[in-house]
Amino acid sequence: MTNATYEATGWDLSELLPAPTEEIIRARLDQLEQAVSAFEAQRPRLSPQMDPALLVEIVGQYEALVEQLYTLSAYGSLWFAADTQSTAALNFGNRMQQALTGIQNRALFFDLWWKSLDDDEAATLMPSGERYADYRHHLADLRRTKPYTLAEQAEQIVNIKDANGMAAVMTLYDMLTSRLEFTIKTGEAEGETRTLTRDVLMSYAHSPRPELRAAAYQELYRVYAQESKILAQMYANRVRDWHSEQVELRGYTSPIAVRNIANDIPDEAVDTLLDVCRRNAGLFQRYFQLKAGWLGVDKLRRYDIYAPLTESDREVDYARAVQMVLDTFAEFEPVIAEQATRVFAQNHIDSEVRKGKRGGAFCATVLPSQTPWVLMNFTGKVRDVATLAHELGHAIHSMMADAHSVLTQHAALPLAETASVFAEMLLTDKLLEEEKDPLVRRELLATAVDDMYATVMRQAYFVRFERDAHQAILDNQSADDLYVLYMQNLAEQFGDSVEVAEEFQYEWVSIPHIYHTPFYCYAYSFGQLLVLALYRRFQQEGDAFKPGYLRLLAHGGSARPAEILQEAGIDIADAAFWQGGFDVIRDMIDQLEAIRV
Numbered sequence: 247m248t249n250a251t252y253e254a255t256g257w258d259l260s261e262l263l264p265a266p267t268e269e270i271i272r273a274r275l276d277q278l279e280q281a282v283s284a285f286e287a288q289r290p291r292l293s294p295q296m297d298p299a300l301l302v303e304i305v306g307q308y309e310a311l312v313e314q315l316y317t318l319s320a321y322g323s324l325w326f327a328a329d330t331q332s333t334a335a336l337n338f339g340n341r342m343q344q345a346l347t348g349i350q351n352r353a354l355f356f357d358l359w360w361k362s363l364d365d366d367e368a369a370t371l372m373p374s375g376e377r378y379a380d381y382r383h384h385l386a387d388l389r390r391t392k393p394y395t396l397a398e399q400a401e402q403i404v405n406i407k408d409a410n411g412m413a414a415v416m417t418l419y420d421m422l423t424s425r426l427e428f429t430i431k432t433g434e435a436e437g438e439t440r441t442l443t444r445d446v447l448m449s450y451a452h453s454p455r456p457e458l459r460a461a462a463y464q465e466l467y468r469v470y471a472q473e474s475k476i477l478a479q480m481y482a483n484r485v486r487d488w489h490s491e492q493v494e495l496r497g498y499t500s501p502i503a504v505r506n507i508a509n510d511i512p513d514e515a516v517d518t519l520l521d522v523c524r525r526n527a528g529l530f531q532r533y534f535q536l537k538a539g540w541l542g543v544d545k546l547r548r549y550d551i552y553a554p555l556t557e558s559d560r561e562v563d564y565a566r567a568v569q570m571v572l573d574t575f576a577e578f579e580p581v582i583a584e585q586a587t588r589v590f591a592q593n594h595i596d597s598e599v600r601k602g603k604r605g606g607a608f609c610a611t612v613l614p615s616q617t618p619w620v621l622m623n624f625t626g627k628v629r630d631v632a633t634l635a636h637e638l639g640h641a642i643h644s645m646m647a648d649a650h651s652v653l654t655q656h657a658a659l660p661l662a663e664t665a666s667v668f669a670e671m672l673l674t675d676k677l678l679e680e681e682k683d684p685l686v687r688r689e690l691l692a693t694a695v696d697d698m699y700a701t702v703m704r705q706a707y708f709v710r711f712e713r714d715a716h717q718a719i720l721d722n723q724s725a726d727d728l729y730v731l732y733m734q735n736l737a738e739q740f741g742d743s744v745e746v747a748e749e750f751q752y753e754w755v756s757i758p759h760i761y762h763t764p765f766y767c768y769a770y771s772f773g774q775l776l777v778l779a780l781y782r783r784f785q786q787e788g789d790a791f792k793p794g795y796l797r798l799l800a801h802g803g804s805a806r807p808a809e810i811l812q813e814a815g816i817d818i819a820d821a822a823f824w825q826g827g828f829d830v831i832r833d834m835i836d837q838l839e840a841i842r843v
Contacts, residue, residue, distance in 0.1 A: 251565055252564060252565045252568040252569070252590060253564065253565070254564045254597040254598040254599075254624050255593070255595075255596070255597065255598055256328060256596045256598060256600075257324070257328065257593055257594055257595055257596040257619055257620075257621075258592070258593040258594070259321055259324055259325060259328075259619075261592075261616060262317050262318075262320055262321040262324070262612065262616075263317070263318070263321045266321075266325070266334065266338055271338075271341075274314070274317075274318060275318075275345060277314065278311075278314050278315070278318070278345075278349060281307070281310060281311045281314060282311060282349045282352055282353060284307060285304075285307050285308060285311055285353055285356075286352060286353075286355075288304050288307065288356075289355055289356075289359075291304075292304075292356070292359045294363055294367040294370070294371070296371065298370070298371050298372070298373060301371050301373065302373050302378060302381060304356065305373075305381045305384070305385070306381075308353065308356060308653075309381075309651055309652060309653055311349075311353065312652055312653065313613055313652050315346055315349065315350070316612050316613060316652065317612060317613065318342050318345075318346065319342055319343075319346055320610060320612040320619075321338075321342075322335070322338050322339035322342040322343075323339065323610070324610060324619055324621075325338065325339070326338075326339050326604075327596075327603070327604040327608075327621055328596055328603060328604070328621070329602050329603065330602055330603070330604055331601075331602035332602070351402075351405070354398070354401070355398065357388055358395065358397075358398050358401065360385060360388055360389070361388060361389060361391070361392040361395045368385075368389060372385060372386070373385075379804065380650050380651035380653060380654040380804055381651070381653070383654055383804050383805060384651070384653040384654055387510070387806075390507065390510065391507065393497060394492075394496040394497055394498060394507070395496075396495070396496065404491065404495075407491075411487070412483070412484065412487045415480055415483055415484065416484075416761060416762055418480070419477070419480050419758070419761050419762075420758070422473060422476065422477070423444075423473075423477075423756070423758070426444065426469050426470075426473070427441050427442070427443070427469075428441070428442050428443070428444065428447040428465045428466060428469055429441050429442070429465065430442060430447060430450070430458075430461050430462060430465050431461065432450075432458065433455075433457075433458070444466065445605055447462050447465060447466060448462060448466065450462035451463065451549075451552050452552050452553070452554060453553075453554075454553070454554050454556075454557040456549070456550065456553070459549045459550060459552075459553060460547065460549040462549075463548070463549050463747075463749070463750075464747075464749060466756065467749035467750065467752045467753065467756070468749065470752045470755055470756045471749065471752045473755075474725070474752055474755050475725065477755040478725035478728065478755060479725070480761065481715075481719075481728075481755065481760070481761060482719050482725070484761055484764070485501075485715070485716050485719040485720070485764075486719065486720070488501055488504070488716070488764055489501060489716070489720060492504045499513075500513075501712075501713075501716045501764065501765070502516070502709070502712075502713060502764075502765045504764075504765070505763075505764065505765035505766065505768075506765075508659075509658060509659050509660050509769060509807070510658055510806050510807050510808075511658075511660055511772070511807060511808070511818070512808070512818075512819065514819050515808070515818040515819045516768060518818075518819055518820070518821050518824065519706070519768060519771060519772055519775070519818075519824055520706055520709060520710060520768065520771075521821070522821050522824040522825055522828070523702065523703060523706035523707075523771060523824075524706070524710070524738075526703075526825075526828045527703065527738065527739055527740075527741065528741070529828060529831060529832055529835070530699050530703050530743075531740060531741045531742075531743035531744075532743070532835065533695055533699070533835050533838075534546050534551060534740070534743040534744050535743050536835070536838065536839055537550075537551075537553075537555075537692070538550075538743075540555050540688075540692075541553060541555065545743070545744070545745055546743065546744045546745070547744065547745045547746075547747070548736075548740070548744055548745065548746045548747060548750055549747075551696070551699070551744065552696050552700075554689065554692075554693075555685075555688055555689050555692050556685050556686075556688075556689050560628060560686075561626040561627065562626055562627075562628060562630070562631055563626065564597065564624050564626070567624070567630065567631045567634055568590065568634065570631060570673070570676070571586070571631065571634050571635045571638060571669075571673060572586055572587060573676075574635065574669075574672050574673050574676045575638075575642075575669070575672070577676070578672055578792075579792055579796065581796075582642045582646075582796075585641070585642050585645040585646070586638045586641065586642055588617045588645070589617055589618070589620055589638060589641050592617050594617050594618065594619045594620065595619070595620040595621075595622075596619075596620070596621045596622075597620075597621075597622050597623070597624045597634075598623075598624070599623045599624065599625060603623065604621065605623060606621075606622075606623070607620075607621060607622035607623065607633050607636070607637050608620075608621050608637065609621075609637045609638075609640035609641050609644075609666075611640075611641075611644040611655065611656060613652055614644075614647070614648040614649070614650060614651070614652055614655045615648070617641070617645065618640070618641040618644045618645070620637045620638065620640075620641055621637075622634060622637055628677075628690075629693070631673065632670050632673060632674070635669040635670050635672070635673040636666045636667070636669060636670050637666065638669060639665040639666035639667070639668060639669030639670070640662075640665060640666045642665050642669070642799070643657060643662075643664065643665035643666070643799050643802075644656075644802070646665070646796065646799035646800045646802070647799065647800055647801065647802025647803070647804070649800070650802050650803075650804045651804075654802060654803050654804040655802045655803060655804075656802060656803045657801075657802050657803050658803055658806075658807045659766075659769045660769050660772040660773060660776070660807055661773070661776070661807050661810065661811075662769075662773065663769075663770070663773030663774065663776075663777065664773065664776060664777055664780070664798065664799065665799055667773060667774055667777040668777050668780065668781065668795075671777065671778075671781050674690060674691075674694050677690055678690055678691070684841050684842065684843045685843050687841060688838060688841045688843060691834055691837055691838045691841075692838060694834060695831065695834055695835060695838065698774060698778075698831055698834075701770050701771070701773075701774040702770070702771045702774045702775060702827075702831075703739065703771075704739075705767040705768060705770040705771045706767075706768060706771040707735055707736075707738075707739045708754075708757060708759070708760060708767040709765055709767050709768045709771075710735060711731065711732055711735045711754060711760075712760055712764060712765055712767075713765075714731050714735070715728055715731060715732075715754070715760075716764075718731060728754070729751040729752070730751075732750075732751055732753065732754045733746070733748075733750070733751050736750060736753075774827070775824050775827030775828070776811075776816075776827070777827075778826070778827035778828075778830040778831065779816070779823055779824070779826040779827045779830070780795065780814075781830060782826055782827075782829065782830050794813075794814050794815075795814075797813070797814075798810060798811075798813070798814050801813075
């Protein structure tokens with residue numbers, strides 16, 4: 247790779263919108279209005295007897311409409327992420343949300359008409375040939391939810407119910423939890439007490455000081471306990487609404503089946519994944535027992551599971567971090583390094599730390615014709631280098647799939663972490679190869695295993711709790727019963743390897759995913775274990791592995807997840823496949839145990 251000089255800067259959004267002037271915004275909205283009006287004009291022509299060529303034309307109109315919608319929506323969200331204190335960005339985002347929601351509702355008729363056709367009628371109209379493969383998959387994918395789709399007026403009523411009912415409850419959840427403040431004595435100055443947001447408070451979960459780790463968790467759940475009655479009532483309402491709409495009204499077979507069908511993953515594959523996770527709980531329990539010894543304590547407390555093994559002040563400057571990641575990619579496959587370089591060359595990355603910028607990191611794919619945008623906050627820590635590799639992995643995944651339509655470029659949620667986690671693993675291996683200090687090697691490996699616990703086991707047990715909690719609420723059990731259920735969940739997860747304090751019974755009310763998107767969390771376990779198993783194959787097969795892996799990425803969302811993985815020789819309903827991911831984790835723990843410091 248070239249030794250270009252990279253600097254942490256903001257990004258350039260002008261490819262999405264030259265400038266947010268009223269004249270330009272008005273022109274874009276006028277174009278959008280013309281496009282949706284033309285699309286609506288096709289409604290009288292929809293018929294089981296229509297010419298299949300007309301269907302292709304209409305889907306093409308819809309595709310162009312979606313591209314316009316995505317562009318305006320993305321500009322608003324990326325502008326706001328870059329400056330959350332900007333009133334102009336907030337106003338633009340609100341304006342776009344209102345306008346785009348109305349347009350999406352006006353275009354809803356096509357999806358509902360297509361789902362209303364019987365299988366023979368749909369098959370007769372389905373476009374054929376390689377040229378229309380993306381349209382064909384998109385149309386077939388829409389019909390997966392045909393059995394659960396209501397009549398247009400009923401769908402409109404559900405939308406209104408959701409907007410004014412459950413969506414409002416979820417907004418209240420966000421408003422209540424976002425305003426919470428936490429107070430902690432950090433000891434950074436004598437007698438100093440700091441009032442913090444949750445994100446800043448929980449940074450102390452990684453502190454080398456055990457008293458600070460404990461104080462952070464104790465304060466977190468002290469505050470959530472004060473709000474727990476309201477939060478538990480919100481959750482009960484969410485669960486009952488979910489069951490009433492999805493199971494009773496739409497006819498899904500179970501609460502979790504709703505998420506499985508949305509993810510296009512068979513129920514039996516999800517059951518197998520969760521069962522294999524459960525059978526491997528002892529693997530992380532062994533790790534926590536080893537970690538207790540490395541930290542010089544008899545037994546870990548739940549406060550300590552993310553504790554660093556050594557206190558490190560090692561820093562990496564931004565230019566060096568970028569070069570490390572690009573060099574890692576180039577050693578694996580030059581084409582992905584070239585794609586990652588596009589993100590920097592086109593100034594599609596916002597990496598500097600500044601006041602008002604959104605925290606965390608993400609990658610935003612807008613259109614197949616555009617290089618994705620990446621946001622991160624680079625502070626010079628080694629963990630930031632892994633974050634950079636992760637987010638560039640997402641961008642690479644999108645660019646590998648850029649030959650597809652905007653309707654099919656995005657990978658399904660369970661596959662969406664494939665390239666990002668694989669990129670992180672490549673980087674970790676490179677760092678381990680180059681690092682000779684056993685203390686640093688141990689810290690690198692332990693950090694990776696800590697992250698795998700958080701991504702695989704913790705998320706799988708959230709979903710196990712959700713299944714129990716949904717049934718308990720439908721059986722009219724109380725919030726107190728749910729706290730007991732959650733502590734039983736933690737007892738099974740940790741065994742006798744970790745001491746779990748009573749305040750952790752309130753952990754579940756602090757997890758936004760189980761409120762906003764029930765059963766979402768197993769996608770994290772799915773993605774991480776998938777990549778671990780793929781990485782094991784890479785270690786075994788070497789260069790022979792690469793073409794199949796790159797084809798997997800190039801599919802994007804243009805085929806069903808099971809079909810994409812089957813092409814790669816993977817059966818997601820096979821417990822042995824998922825066990826392969828845990829075998830990689832076991833090898834990493836074995837390596838850790840063998841390091842002598």
